[in-house]
Amino acid sequence: MPLIFNRRQIEEALEGVDVTTAIEHGFIAYSRGEVVVPPVGELVFDDPPGDVHIKYGYIRNDDFFVIKVASGFYDNVKLGLPAADGLMLVFSQKTAQLECILLDECHLTNVRTAAAGAVVAKYLAPTRVERIGVFGAGVQGRMQVEALLPIVDCRAVVVWGTGEAELEAYREAMSGHGLEIETTRDSDEVAATCNLIVTATPSHTPLLRTGQIRKGTHITAMGSDTRDKNELEPGILRLADLVVADSIAQCRERGEIFHALEAGAIRDGDILELGNVIADPALRRTDDSQITVADLTGVAVQDIQISKAVYEVLRRPA
Amino acid sequence: MPLIFNRRQIEEALEGVDVTTAIEHGFIAYSRGEVVVPPVGELVFDDPPGDVHIKYGYIRNDDFFVIKVASGFYDNVKLGLPAADGLMLVFSQKTAQLECILLDECHLTNVRTAAAGAVVAKYLAPTRVERIGVFGAGVQGRMQVEALLPIVDCRAVVVWGTGEAELEAYREAMSGHGLEIETTRDSDEVAATCNLIVTATPSHTPLLRTGQIRKGTHITAMGSDTRDKNELEPGILRLADLVVADSIAQCRERGEIFHALEAGAIRDGDILELGNVIADPALRRTDDSQITVADLTGVAVQDIQISKAVYEVLRRPA
Structure with a gap:
């Protein structure tokens, strides 16, 4: 049974994560050709309009691979729901066992996107x-x-x-x-x-x-x-x-x-x-x-890096 | 928070599902062009060898869309783990909210595959x-x-x-x-x-x-x-x-x-x-x-149909 965490738990865990450094290391690995990132999967909907992206990949010889689902359904706002939603799945690269489900509701995507801006400024x-x-x-x-x-x-x-x-x-x-x-x-x-x-x-x-x-x-x-x-x-x-x-x-x-x-x-x-x-x-x-x-x-390597980093904190015994 | 079910719960729910009919209806919709099935996502690993497939899609004007992850890591057997593993995610087609996680460990893939054989024989x-x-x-x-x-x-x-x-x-x-x-x-x-x-x-x-x-x-x-x-x-x-x-x-x-x-x-x-x-x-x-x-x-429509059918049973008040 994988460990499953909700957004509140993920936000708490992020306080113990050096996101900028994790994202930096991800970009370095990516530019060195060490990251496997297949083309983004996409589902498009007309009624109501929306799209879903599946980003996934892994760093070679790393412990994990990651699959991320992120959606944008803009009519959700009329229903009092957030337009953006999503989750990240962390699997063992040695056995493909699902280790962790991060029900982050797209928050980790927002954090890793902002962190890339910080890395650029640095x-x-x-x-x-x-x-x-x-x-x-x-x-x-x-x-x-x-x-x-x-x-x-x-x-x-x-x-x-x-x-x-x-x-x-x-x-x-x-x-x-x-x-x-x-x-x-x-x-x-x-x-x-x-x-x-x-x-x-x-x-x-x-x-x-x-x-x-x-x-x-x-x-x-x-x-x-x-x-x-x-x-x-x-x-x-x-x-x-x-x-x-x-x-x-x-x-x-x-x-x-x-x-x-x-x-x-x-x-x-x-x-x-x-x-x-x-x-x-x-x-x-x-x-x-x-x-x-x-x-x-x-880039999917950002999703890989942030979900791994959060999982590292969350899996530690309390 | 999505509903989350393990393999035992899924196996019990399957007893209340007419899988063959669900799969039949899926194939009919597919051949009528009513099903959106993008190309299969794939991750390939060398050490240990393995592959992961992501199948996903939806029937137009249906209530849900489905993303399935299925892996085959054949060295797992040496570790006492099953070679095949996986899960299915059921989302609302109206809001993209994740409604249900089926931790089926590839069992639903096996069942829907066998059901296609039954449909063919019929x-x-x-x-x-x-x-x-x-x-x-x-x-x-x-x-x-x-x-x-x-x-x-x-x-x-x-x-x-x-x-x-x-x-x-x-x-x-x-x-x-x-x-x-x-x-x-x-x-x-x-x-x-x-x-x-x-x-x-x-x-x-x-x-x-x-x-x-x-x-x-x-x-x-x-x-x-x-x-x-x-x-x-x-x-x-x-x-x-x-x-x-x-x-x-x-x-x-x-x-x-x-x-x-x-x-x-x-x-x-x-x-x-x-x-x-x-x-x-x-x-x-x-x-x-x-x-x-x-x-x-x-075909992904089989995954869509079986996961929807199982979720319909599991979501009913006990």
């Missing part, structure tokens, strides 16, 4: 962050900033959103972190005052234009994970000194890098992979005037 | 079954015969195997069903005395040759589910009056029909699909001298 942000700019006042707009707190000293944040209500909710939710939070509906304000920018929206048209980007800016684009979505004008990637993908293979097919390749703004050889940037200081920014862009589309 | 076996022949003395060699008991009157069985020990174990395990069980290591004996034959082995070379097959024989080939495996000489499918696939799309890629197509023994247009044969009496055998062959490779 290795690519300029030395002195003046102000953090965030596009998107949703769950990731909040969690990305929370994940940055141990990584950067800056506590000044400006968040861009489309509606006053969501911006007000953002200010309220984030008030407890010693942060100085401003809100705006003007992308110029973000581009002109922030040198660490995170885009975390489902936008289908660019939020930032090439002409807005100042020297010394780092952008983490994590909202676009399909071919339709697009947060950055392709020229921004041409302008960048460094363009980093969480997975080059995946970013060729979706996200900002896909759009920039399509537009001819960058070539395949211009793209670095995050695991290599973490492992090799020579691949990072060489001065604080450089422009860097990281494109995060979400 | 619609394709000759009117009077003289003797049932079984190739393979393993789990399916037993369960296929058990599933036939409500479908055919014949109680005379001859089982072909490669070792005396497994044949003896088969006789012992199957003694409680009022069956008259003989064993053999000679395929001629099976072909010459049986007009309902089930092949249930992982053989890579044909067990039955074209010249052995008598008029009026029905063969259900369920052992071969990959490109490497092959239980019937391709000429047998050319000889057959009817060749039936559980899924034409899947059998084009693997199993006996794949080999017969490759060998030029049959053409694509010669193949019927099981759901259509169930729905339309005109597609079945027209007399008892015809030779019929059914090729079963296992």
